[in-house]
Amino acid sequence: MKLLALVFGNIFRNPVRTVLTSLGTMVLVLVVTLVFTVLATLDQATTEKSRNLKAIVTERWQIPSQMPYAYAATLTEGAPANEGDYHVPPDDSMTWGFFFGSTEKEPNKRTMDNSLFAFVIEPPKLRTMMDELDSLSDTDAKPLTDAIEKMQSSRQGIIVGVDLLKKLGARVGDRITLYGRNYRDITFEVEIAGVFPEIVSRYRSSAALNREYFNATMDAYAAANGGKAHPQAGKTLNLVWLRLPDREIFQKVANQILTSPSYTDPAVKCETASSGVATFLEAYRDLIWGVRWLLAPACVFTLALVISNAISISVRERQIEFAVLKVLGFRPNQILVMVMLEALLIGLPSGLLSAGATYGLINWYFGGLNFPIAFFPRFMVPAAAWWWGAAMGAGTAFVGSMIPAWNARRVKVSEVFSRVA
Secondary structure (H helix, E strand, O other), X not given: OHHHHHHHHHHOOOHHHHHHHHHHHHHHHHHHHHHHHHHHHHHHHOOOOOEEEEEEEEEOOOOOOOEOHHHHHHHOOOOOOOOOOOXXXXXXXXXXXXXXXXXXXXXXXXXXXXXXXXXXXXXXHHHHHOOOHHHOOHHHHHHHHHHHHHHHHOOOEEEEOHHHHHHHOOOOOOEEEEEEOOOOOOEEEEEEEEEOOOOOHHHOOOEEEEHHHHHHHHHHHHHHOOOOOOOOHHHOEOEEEEEEEEHHHHHHHHHHHHOOOOOEOOEEEEEEHHHHHHHHHHHHHHHHHHHHHHHHHHHHHHHHHHHHHHHHHXXXXXXXXXXXXXXXXXXXXXHHHHHHHHHHHHHHHHHHHXXXXXXXXXXXXXXXXXXXXXXXXXXXXXXXXXXXXXXHHHHHHHHHXXXXXXXXXXXXXXXXXXXXX
16 A cells, blocks of 8 residues: 555656656557557458358459449349249348439539539438448437438438538538539439438448439430430449358359359459458558558557656656665565556556547547548547557556666665765
């Protein structure tokens, strides 16, 4: 108890140094927490599940994938052709198209501020197949469910993310005109039926367009041009998602699709969702590698150095104190433990406080970390950040205080008092 009392007393002996060390720890823990947030989210997206995994079917030789919509009828079933083949249930499949448009008709007036990216999907599948949306509670999903019903009753309905809604300067219920950028001469008259839930960060800057309305608009183009189809009419299916119970079924369905003669022009490929995401992130491979193996370790090393420097200064100033403690009967290991506890009592609370503040500010105030990578526009700080901060604060304090604590342990009474004399 006396040792603990000394430790608490020594922490506040030089309050300025203690506060500065704590602030330095908090800043570096903040940086590392944000780095870990991005890396943990990407790791989770590229980690393959053993059960209830998703398969992605795309065009084999081209990015972005562009397949004829005629593929959808059989691909959504898993391409069964023989007795005993696996049939994917209707609720476990989803077609995707991608539409990039603008609210400005004139090309020279189009900017990113008046443009949007929309998924062309079947409205009911938003709630059952879209990542994170399929796991929402009924309470959190109620506004989304209402918006989906509007999309089904009026196929011109569109659902947008909260950030996109602000960027466009629109409100729920507004009608806007979208002019195609990747589908030239295609125009949609849409009504904003609702917004994606704010707690799901990845869709804050996206939109969802009704597949039926999209197909009807493509058909109307042909009717208005003497039966001549739009140049991209046979390329409107970008990918198909299939939810499968386990790895064995995935292998079976993949074999059904890849051996089917129905998908040869263009050829298709089938891979797990995690593999597809990993492939898509290849463009960011060097950036992610640098963040993981250069930036994060550099921050942790700097944090340990900050604490080591502060404790070293304290140890040098307290040579006489350590000598007196030894004279009073304190053992060398007790002095070593005392110095390390001082570092831990600075590092642990500082790291925990920094992680907690980061969690609250980023998630609740800013609505996520705005650091777009691929199709991840924002990153939410996970609850694990609390123990990340505590572990980083305590771990770097422990490592950083080892040398100063060892030096304090080795203080020789005779040398100290001879210098004083």
